[in-house]
Amino acid sequence: MTAPVRTGRLSTLAAALVIARRDFGAILFSRTFIFFLIGPLFPLLVGGLAGGIGQAVQQSADRPVLGLAMQSHDVDAMLAARAALAPRLNGELPEFVVVKRLAPRARFDARAALKTPGLNLAAIASGSPTAPVLTGTGDRIGEWRGPLSLVAAQALGRGPERFPEVTLAGTATSTADRHHGQLSTAQGAQVLLFLLTMMLAGMVLSTLVEEKGNKIIEVLAAAIPMDAVFLGKLFAMLAVSLVGIGTWGLVGLAVRVAHGQALLELAAPAVGWPAFFALFVIYFSMAYLLLGSVFLAIGSLASTVREVQTLSMPVTMLQLLVFFFASYAMARPGSGIELAAQVIPFSSPFAMLARAATDGALWPHLIGIAWQVLCVAVFIRVGAALFRRRVMKSGGAGGKRQRRSLVELLRTARA
Amino acid sequence: MKMDLALPSATPDPNTARPLAIEARGMVKRFDGFTAVDGVDLTVPEGSIYGILGPNGAGKTTTLRMLLGIIDPDAGMRRVLGHERPHEVAHAIGYLPEERGLYPSMKATEAIAFLGALRGLPLAEGRRRGRVLLEEHGLGYAADRQIRQLSKGMAQQVQLLGTLVHEPRLVVFDEPFAGLDALNQGKLERMIRALAGKGVTVIFSTHVIAHAERLCDEVAIIAGGKVPFAGPVDVARDRIPPQVRLETRALDGPWRAALPGDARHEGAFWMFSLPESGIEPLLRALIEGEAGILSLSIERAGLHDAFVAIAGDAAARALEQDEEEPKR
Numbered sequence: 001m002t003a004p005v006r007t008g009r010l011s012t013l014a015a016a017l018v019i020a021r022r023d024f025g026a027i028l029f030s031r032t033f034i035f036f037l038i039g040p041l042f043p044l045l046v047g048g049l050a051g052g053i054g055q056a057v058q059q060s061a062d063r064p065v066l067g068l069a070m071q072s073h074d075v076d077a078m079l080a081a082r083a084a085l086a087p088r089l090n091g092e093l094p095e096f097v098v099v100k101r102l103a104p105r106a107r108f109d110a111r112a113a114l115k116t117p118g119l120n121l122a123a124i125a126s127g128s129p130t131a132p133v134l135t136g137t138g139d140r141i142g143e144w145r146g147p148l149s150l151v152a153a154q155a156l157g158r159g160p161e162r163f164p165e166v167t168l169a170g171t172a173t174s175t176a177d178r179h180h181g182q183l184s185t186a187q188g189a190q191v192l193l194f195l196l197t198m199m200l201a202g203m204v205l206s207t208l209v210e211e212k213g214n215k216i217i218e219v220l221a222a223a224i225p226m227d228a229v230f231l232g233k234l235f236a237m238l239a240v241s242l243v244g245i246g247t248w249g250l251v252g253l254a255v256r257v258a259h260g261q262a263l264l265e266l267a268a269p270a271v272g273w274p275a276f277f278a279l280f281v282i283y284f285s286m287a288y289l290l291l292g293s294v295f296l297a298i299g300s301l302a303s304t305v306r307e308v309q310t311l312s313m314p315v316t317m318l319q320l321l322v323f324f325f326a327s328y329a330m331a332r333p334g335s336g337i338e339l340a341a342q343v344i345p346f347s348s349p350f351a352m353l354a355r356a357a358t359d360g361a362l363w364p365h366l367i368g369i370a371w372q373v374l375c376v377a378v379f380i381r382v383g384a385a386l387f388r389r390r391v392m393k394s395g396g397a398g399g400k401r402q403r404r405s406l407v408e409l410l411r412t413a414r415a
Numbered sequence: 416m417k418m419d420l421a422l423p424s425a426t427p428d429p430n431t432a433r434p435l436a437i438e439a440r441g442m443v444k445r446f447d448g449f450t451a452v453d454g455v456d457l458t459v460p461e462g463s464i465y466g467i468l469g470p471n472g473a474g475k476t477t478t479l480r481m482l483l484g485i486i487d488p489d490a491g492m493r494r495v496l497g498h499e500r501p502h503e504v505a506h507a508i509g510y511l512p513e514e515r516g517l518y519p520s521m522k523a524t525e526a527i528a529f530l531g532a533l534r535g536l537p538l539a540e541g542r543r544r545g546r547v548l549l550e551e552h553g554l555g556y557a558a559d560r561q562i563r564q565l566s567k568g569m570a571q572q573v574q575l576l577g578t579l580v581h582e583p584r585l586v587v588f589d590e591p592f593a594g595l596d597a598l599n600q601g602k603l604e605r606m607i608r609a610l611a612g613k614g615v616t617v618i619f620s621t622h623v624i625a626h627a628e629r630l631c632d633e634v635a636i637i638a639g640g641k642v643p644f645a646g647p648v649d650v651a652r653d654r655i656p657p658q659v660r661l662e663t664r665a666l667d668g669p670w671r672a673a674l675p676g677d678a679r680h681e682g683a684f685w686m687f688s689l690p691e692s693g694i695e696p697l698l699r700a701l702i703e704g705e706a707g708i709l710s711l712s713i714e715r716a717g718l719h720d721a722f723v724a725i726a727g728d729a730a731a732r733a734l735e736q737d738e739e740e741p742k743r
Binding site: 022221223224 | 483502510520521530533
């Protein structure tokens with residue numbers, strides 16, 4: 001062991017790089033990263049399934065079925081008339097089901113028939129095409145009066161003999177349409193941003209707890225400044241997440257190239273896709289660094305997973321509120337609420353991302369990013385101070401001493 | 416990586432003129448009203464083996480953590496290898512904490528290289544040295560095994576090698592013998608001597624007096640957060656007069672009057688502290704009084720006796736309980 005290589009003092013950034021490199025490698029080749037990669041699929045899958053089922057239920061509920069109880073030739077005439085009209089009215093006509101073909105002058109009790117078990121009808125049309133009677137619940141039969149009378153008229157041969165062809169001249173978009181689409185894009189981006197930041201903040205927290213469990217934190221604390229540990233952990237997870245986003249981006253691009261269209265067609269954001277992607281990455285980084293620094297500071301107070309869950313729950317709920325706030329503000333452009341959402345550090349990345357989707361001006365983003373960078377610097381500094389002061393004191397005997405008020409903790413950090 | 420190879424020369428020990436690896440004055444550390452360390456003074460000469468001896472809870476780990484810069488003292492100063500901020504010389508220090516731990520998924524070589532990298536050693540060089548060290552210590556076959564696949568003892572050895580991979584000038588061990596079997600305790604003692612032989616300063620905490628007595632040039636006795644004694648082991652032992660063990664043929668006679676006041680009869684022997692006047696006047700009195708000396712031995716006090724005398728009975732009892740604890 002007489003190698004000429006000598007060791008030298010590490011700067012804080014170099015030390016942070018040692019930690020970041022270790023964490024990056026460890027996470028990238030772990031199951032955690034696999035979960036991170038497939039994580040966004042779960043909400044999409046659940047959302048898709050829930051949406052599909054909901055739509056099916058909605059369609060089933062919205063498709064009214066009317067029973068026909070008329071003389072046999074009237075029934076045939078009504079069915080033929082509906083068949084002739086239905087293609088022109090694009091599903092606006094209710095379905096017809098024959099309840100009974102009546103003998104001439106036979107009486108039919110529609111009210112009693114509607115109560116028959118298994119006969120799932122919205123209403124029953126009886127009488128004749130000349131004088132149809134619609135029996136059903138009062139609030140809905142009014143809606144079907146028109147369609148039934150149209151079908152009855154057609155059945156009596158009083159309908160138009162032929163329908164003129166209408167030439168359709170569609171446009172790609174309208175102003176209202178584009179605005180609605182951009183709002184959808186903004187909403188989608190906000191949801192993605194929220195999911196990613198929450199997932200990552202939780203992951204960075206669990207790696208810290210694992211580290212404390214492995215007892216290696218004292219070795220780190222003895223060798224390098226705690227600020228470097230904090231920074232290294234924070235940026236390692238950011239790098240992992242950027243790899244994840246890059247992977248998803250490439251998959252999306254590959255699907256687009258292979259199929260000629262994206263899986264999810266979204267309206268182009270106001271700043272254009274390239275700038276929007278760039279801003280997404282920047283705002284994601286800012287949102288993650290803000291939240292991650294809070295979570296890491298929390299992690300320094302906890303020594304077990306249970307403590308982490310207890311301590312991080314209020315922050316998670318707060319983040320949820322911030323997300324809802326930013327979503328609410330998005331629908332009120334130019335209002336004080338939107339401005340507040342853009343200024344409050346935690347909601348700022350969400351609000352500014354939404355702005356990028358709906359407003360083409362780029363200069364507000366320069367101000368927004370500068371403000372967020374400042375906030376990130378302050379949060380990292382305060383978080384690192386808390387981390388430095390508390391990380392070697394929690395757990396074991398120090399556990400008793402960590403139940404201090406937030407005011408006390410902040411005082412410690414400021415000292 | 417920013418390299419800063421120059422280390423200022425350490426302050427010389429005013430008594431021996433040897434440069435000091437560590438100098439601490441009046442270090443105090445309080446945790447929420449509880450004073451864990453209360454005005455500790457230490458001077459550790461370079462190249463020495465220095466023991467911090469005390470029962471559990473005496474403040475040993477807190478003292479070491481302050482010396483390493485893991486925590487800052489609330490009062491007092493510390494200077495480590497000439498620097499008041501220990502992290503500035505972290506590349507010249509190796510530290511093995513009492514609670515050992517490595518990343519379970521890391522391979523042994525990688526773990527050693529990582530510990531070296533934390534101290535500024537380039538990773539590639541750390542890997543190379545790691546393999547050499549593992550081979551030298553009979554663990555070459557485990558070089559590519561993950562830590563979780565190693566036994567607890569092997570993992571501890573890997574961490575120990577990681578503590579030394581960057582060739583530090585100062586090595587700090589917190590309770591290094593805890594959890595080791597007798598064989599590995601012997602190996603560690605040899606390793607500590609070898610380090611000191613190369614001029615490396617070794618400072619370790621222990622609650623086992625035998626290790627400190629066998630290894631240390633100097634000790635600090637710590638109890639209740641205070642250091643009632645710090646200095647060479649011989650000086651500590653000299654705090655207690657040597658013990659005389661006398662066996663005589665005659666059971667009684669005028670010679671009995673010459674025995675010191677603390678003389679007590681234990682079995683066939685008289686036991687007492689060596690009088691300040693020395694052994695010669697006593698010998699003369701015994702011969703003239705025809706005591707019939709069968710045997711006489713003078714034994715220098717052990718570190719244990721010195722510890723009892725310096726730290727008090729309560730601390731000594733706590734130390735004995737701690738020594739017994741692992742055996743239960």
